[in-house]
Amino acid sequence: MDEFSQFINLQLNQSAALAVVVNKPRDLTRQQLREVKLLLDNHGYSEAHLQSAVRNQTNKDIAASIIGHIRRAALGEALIPFEQRVAHAIDNIYTRHSWTSAQRKWLDRLAKQLVHEVIIDRDFVNNRFAEDGGAKRMDKVLGD
Numbered sequence: 001m002d003e004f005s006q007f008i009n010l011q012l013n014q015s016a017a018l019a020v021v022v023n024k025p026r027d028l029t030r031q032q033l034r035e036v037k038l039l040l041d042n043h044g045y046s047e048a049h050l051q052s053a054v055r056n057q058t059n060k061d062i063a064a065s066i067i068g069h070i071r072r073a074a075l076g077e078a079l080i081p082f083e084q085r086v087a088h089a090i091d092n093i094y095t096r097h098s099w100t101s102a103q104r105k106w107l108d109r110l111a112k113q114l115v116h117e118v119i120i121d122r123d124f125v126n127n128r129f130a131e132d133g134g135a136k137r138m139d140k141v142l143g144d
Contacts, residue, residue: 001053001073004045008073015039021067022074028067030119037066054079065118083115102141 011018017032018039040046050069065082072079090111099107113128114120126134133140 001057004050004053004069005073007043007045008070011039012074018070021070025067025071028119030121030124033066033119036070040066067118082118086111086114103143106138106141 008018008022012022013019015035017028017035020028020032021036037047047066047069050066054069065085068077068079068082068085071077090107093107094104109129109132110120110125113124117124122135125138129135129138132138
C-alpha cells in the first residue's frame with residue numbers, strides 16, 4: 001500500500017485523468033477512468049490487487065472503488081466500501097428535498113447502477129434506461 005501511495009503521488013502531475021480523480025472526481029469521464037485503470041494495471045495495481053493488499057494489511061474486506069483507493073493514497077481519505085458511499089450519498093439527496101415517488105424511483109435506479117458502474121453519464125442513462133425514456137425522461141422527472 002505504501003508503494004501504491006508513492007506511485008500515485010509521483011504520477012499525479014503526469015496523468016491528467018489521475019489528477020481529476022484526486023481533485024474533481026465528479027468531473028471524471030468514462031474515458032479518463034479507463035486511462036486510470038490502464039495506468040494502474042500496467043504498473044501492477046489492479047483493483048483486485050489493491051483489494052487483496054488492503055485485506056492483508058487490515059484483515060478487512062473493503063470493496064472500495066479504484067477511485068477510493070486513489071483518493072486514500074493521495075489525500076488520506078478513509079477507505080469506505082463504495083456501496084456504503086453510494087448509500088450515504090443517496091440518503092443525503094433524499095433529505096435535501098421532498099421527492100415524489102416517480103423521482104425517488106429514478107434516484108433509486110441511479111443509485112443501484114452507481115454501485116456497479118462508478119460513472120453514470122448521459123450515454124449510460126440513455127442506453128440502460130432506454131425503455132423508461134432515457135436521460136430526457138430522467139431530466140423531466142427530476143426537474144433538470
